[in-house]
Amino acid sequence: MHGMLKGALALAIALGTFEAQAQDADLVLYNAKVFTAEPGQPLQQAVAVADGKVLQVGSNEDIRKLAGKDSKQVDLGGKVLMPGFIDSHSHSIFGGLELISASLQDEEMDLDAFVTRLKQDRDSGKAKNGDVVVMNGMNSSYWSKADGLAQRLNHGExxxxxxxxxxxxxxxxxxxxxxLKRAKLDAKRVRGLSALxxxxxxHDKNFNPTGFLVDSGFDLVAATLPAASTQTMDRAGRAAVKFNNSLGITAWMDPAANGAPGEAVFNIKPxxxxxxxxxxxxxLARDGELTAHVAALQVVNPRSTPADLDVIEKVRQQFQGIPNLTLPGIKVFADGVIExxxxxxxxxxxxxxxxxxxxxxxxPKHFGELVSAADARGWLVHIHAIGDRAVRESLNGIEQARKDRQSGVAHSITHLQLVTAQDYPRFKQLGVIASMQLDWATAETYTEELVKPYIADDAYRGMYPAKSLLDNGATIAGASDWPVSTPDxxxxxxxxxxRKGxxxxxxxxxxxxxxxxFYAYTRNAAQAIGLDxxxxSLAPGKQADMVVLDRDxxxxxxxxxxxxxxxxxxxEGREVYRADDVPAL
Structure with a gap:
């Protein structure tokens, strides 16, 4: 029997190779340094593409043999060719909105200079949303200057x-x-809210709100913003896709796709x-402009029950059969932010x-029930966890699902700013992917001034513990959280x-x-979004999503x-972005 199986396997491989050789390539890219993201495979020289998929990867000589008389052959001149990059956590439509509206993009300046900038963007219309002036991308250092903001923006004009x-x-x-008045957020309303x-x-001692808002508080005000038009949202979507493509990104997880500007997310009741x-x-898909795979997750309330997932399924059914769009699971907020x-x-x-x-x-007593219920449906669960307690309880919830069944579904935890050492090995043990925004792993104002003075010294020294997780067998997937930080x-x-800052x-x-x-932004991220x-990776039969870089x-x-x-x-083997100084394929 063992010999028969080996023989069948050899035959299958031979037939697959024969089939590849029998089919002419539409496109051959050769004379390249090809990183396939196939573990253990050395750099290759060339890739053949047919019908939008990888036909074969190998040497220049072997791959060019697959070209027919109508094949397009392109000499890449020794440039690096990789699988298209995949972002395992990107709010791309919101990022697109910031591309077309006013955003400070984390820039810090004195308050008088900021007000001047705000006036300029107001007068140009860039910061106007109906009757409201909106500035995005504010660095958290401004919140310690709330009194100064109040002095400047509550008086005069x-x-x-x-x-x-x-x-x-x-x-x-x-x-x-x-x-605050427009949002009807006054002392009476604040007094009637839960302690959380x-x-x-x-707010002051009389419950009058003073301006600074976090999570559910932000939701209450954001919910009163004028809704963006369909035209504005689609324009933002087009801008987002083009920007992602310009960075070599051909797929991403949208972790809050059932949220829109002005809609509650942190205390969502979908x-x-x-x-x-x-x-x-x-x-975008209808118009042929969705030139990326999007794995769209729906946010559920942190206290949701298994029965609440029926509503999520009803939304999923509304968006089936859309090219390049999948809805593979849910996202849950386990906590907020640390700064x-x-x-x-x-x-x-x-x-x-x-x-x-x-x-x-x-x-913690019931979260595992929600994770297990989603897992039983074959849905992945993606959890926002920044603090070490949130990470531990998230792992505990996934552990419950793993005890109930071995589904093979790739669940993930994202952000992971603080993780205790005893939880490092649990990622591998439980098959949990670490979706990490490592652009944040830097010594800057956020970490040095808004975090370091307020948390335990040991916790600070272990922030964003990528190497420790890796050494304990964790799979790391690349992520940006755009527009929170650059998607590059x-x-x-x-x-x-x-980790320099x-x-x-x-x-x-x-x-x-x-x-x-490189694996984190290709093979591992594909696993995190359920499309591995x-x-x-660049392997026969997989979609020909690729990026060419300008240096080794x-x-x-x-x-x-x-x-x-x-x-x-x-x-899909089609050029969707090229630099200005590069000729078309």
């Missing part, structure tokens, strides 16, 4: 103009008095009408200033390696090597790696 400043983390915001919700709205940005992806003054991430050890542990949004994979890869190096011992990150059978990213310095430029991006 701003006294009756609603203004909301949205943090680049998309968990925090500041609203002026006119905006009150804690997310900065219904079958909670379709968020899903119609944008549908419109001062929000400090809503759930920690095992109290914050030094508040002597409180932050906010655990999930119920090469910048994130540089940061993951060096404007204020020094954030624990160099947690740096990882570049090959690890279709994309993520295997050998250049780290600094040059960070500046690597995409020359071409191919999706």
């Amino acid at each position: 701003w006294a009756k103009v609603p203004v909301i400043l949205i943090g680049s983390d998309h968990h925090t915001a500041w609203a002026n008095t006119a905006m 919700e009150q804690g997310n709205i900065t 219904t079958e009408k909670s379709v968020g940005v899903l119609p944008v992806y549908r419109d 001062f003054p929000a400090q809503s991430a759930a920690l095992l050890e109290d914050y030094k200033n508040s002597h409180k542990p932050g906010e655990l949004l999930i119920d 994979p090469m910048k994130a890869i540089y940061q993951a390696i060096t 404007e204020m020094g190096v954030l624990n160099a011992a947690q740096g990882v090597d570049r090959e690890t990150m 059978k279709q994309i993520g 990213v295997f050998n250049v310095s780290n600094e040059q790696l960070a500046e690597a430029r995409v020359l071409r991006t191919l999706f």
Whole structure:
């Protein structure tokens, strides 16, 4: 029997090779350094493409034999060719909105200069959303200057103009008095909220809100913003796809696709009408403009029950059969953010200033029931967890699903700012992917001034523990959380390696090597979004999503790696982006 199986396997391989050789390639890319993201496979020289899929990868001589008289052959001149990059956590439509509207993009400036900038964007219309002035991309350092913001934006020409400043983390915001009034958020309303919700709205002793908002508090004000038009949302979607393609990105997970601007996300109670940005992806696909795979997740309430998943399924059914769009599972917020003054991430050890542990949004006693119910449906579960307690309880929930069955579904935890050492090995043990935004692993204002003074020293030294997770067998997937930070994979890869920032190096011992990150943004990220059978590596039968880079990213310095430029991006074997100085295929 064993001999028969070996013979059958050999025959299958031979037939597959014969079939590849019998089919002419539509496109042959040769004279390249080809990273296939197939483990153990050395760099190849050429790739043949047919019908939008990889036909074969190999030497220049072997692959060029697959070209017929009508095949297009392109000499890449020794350039690096890789699978298209995959982002395992990107709010791309929101990123597109920021591309076409006012955003500070995390820039820091003095308050007078900021107000001047706000006026310019208001007057140009870029910051106008109906009657509201909106500035996105605010660095969290502005929240410690809330009194100064109030002095400038609650008086004079701003006294009756609603203004909301949205943090680049998309968990925090500041609203002026006119905006709070517009949102009907006053002392009476704050007094009537739960203690947890009150804690997310900065207020005086009489419960009058003073402007700073976190998570559910932000939701209450954001819900009153004028809704973006279909035309605006589709324009944002097109901008997002083009920008992603220009960075070599050909797939991403949208972890909150049933949320739209102005709709509650942190305290969401989804219904079958909670379709968020899903119609944008549908419109792009209809018009042939969705040149990327999107794995769209629906956010569920942290306290959801298994029965609540029926509503999620009803939304899934509305968006079946759309090219390049899948809806493979759910996303859950286990906590908030760690930076001062929000400090809503759930920690095992109290914050030094508040002597409180932050906010655990999930119920540890019942969270495993939700994860297991999703797992039983074949859905992946993607969990936002920043604090070490949130990470531990997230792992506990997934552990319950693994005890109930071995489904093989790839669940993931994202952000992972703090993880305790005893939880490192659990990622491999439970088959949990670490979806990490390693562009954040840097010594800068956020980490040095808004985190370091307020958490335990040991916890700070272990922030974003990529190397420790890797050494314990975890699978790391690349992620950006765009528009919170840049979606540029090469910048994130540089940061993951060096961990350098404007204020020094954030624990160099947690740096990882570049090959690890190349896998993180290809094969591993494909697994995280549930599409590893279709994309993520250059192997026969997989979709021909590829990126050509302008330098040898295997050998250049780290600094040059960070500046690597995409020359071409191919999706389904078609060129969907090329640099201005590069001829068309």
